[in-house]
């Protein structure tokens with residue numbers, strides 16, 4: 176290629192999975208054997224060894240005093256949550272349903288926190304009775320928690336979710352800064368903290384979550400530093416010393432052509448500086464980061480079988496038994512503005528050099544049901560297995576499985 180020719184952006188290499196006998200290996204098994212073991216396609220498979228490796232990699236880089244939490248909305252599969260409970264320091268839940276899964280999985284309630292706007296009174300009651308930390312997101316929740324605490328004879332443990340006065344730059348989804356349904360505005364914090372003191376709730380600290388899916392380590396470091404400094408300022412108005420400071424997460428993974436993996440080292444250095452400062456500025460506080468997709472996203476694949484191969488006006492369509500109803504994000508309909516392809520391969524022909532341009536579609540009667548739009552893929556036939564990488568987060572549980580009445584997918588932890 177000449178130097179003047181512009182190179183098209185490509186997907187980051189999906190080299191977390193190896194290839195054996197021409198097939199992708201997931202959880203130590205060749206894909207066709209794994210499919211036989213699962214007994215059906217489509218399915219999601221989450222690789223235990225990759226989940227373990229990701230946590231180990233983070234532990235290497237993060238200062239020992241930073242606690243690592245798993246935000247289980249990224250993937251609430253009970254077996255996977257069970258594994259994560261054994262690997263991380265705490266679990267963040269966003270509903271009473273998730274709370275049940277976390278407690279069933281053996282999570283220590285002292286290390287579970289519950290965030291989300293619109294927590295119903297019944298959910299707050301379950302959370303107080305469980306003894307988990309509740310991230311308060313409104314004045315109404317304080318009133319409700321005071322009543323529930325006296326009814327149950329248990330003081331609700333609370334942290335305050337702060338809607339800061341800054342945003343997380345370069346984030347795929349912004350969840351803090353400006354007007355937001357999440358948390359309580361920093362301007363209203365003195366009044367809220369006074370209410371918590373009057374209500375006699377057990378105040379433990381602050382929660383800040385600026386946004387999601389960020390691949391720019393400088394932005395993440397900046398948000399963590401600003402969050403930390405804001406918490407130090409707010410601590411002056413707090414009814415009790417700060418014991419818990421959740422600095423959020425937002426660590427992204429590469430989904431689309433041109434995206435690269437996050438530079439963890441600079442984030443680790445930044446957190447080490449904050450831990451150092453906290454020793455004098457917030458001496459009783461544990462610093463926490465909460466990660467969802469970064470922990471589980473790269474360890475998962477979605478696998479569907481080709482049921483038809485069609486050519487329409489020269490374009491190849493591989494029609495599979497899976498699609499948008501199982502994997503809304505890969506179809507581009509879960510928060511994407513412009514549709515882009517996830518990394519996809521033909522897992523049963525993973526190292527084939529015989530390639531063509533093809534589109535992978537699902538069985539739904541809608542043009543939205545598109546898993547790969549004109550990608551260069553190994554030539555594939557009916558019976559071959561299509562693999563969508565980066566599918567361990569926001570997959571099965573974030574998809575409209577009832578849409579069009581096709582069979583639901585299975586999930587396996589391998």
Ligand SMILES: *Cc1c(COP(=O)(O)O)cnc(C)c1O
Nearest residue numbers: 246249384387388425466467468
């Ligand atoms: C969704 C969410 C997370 C997880 O976000 P990821 O992008 O999956 O890491 C963490 N914390 C809160 C409060 C969330 O709402």
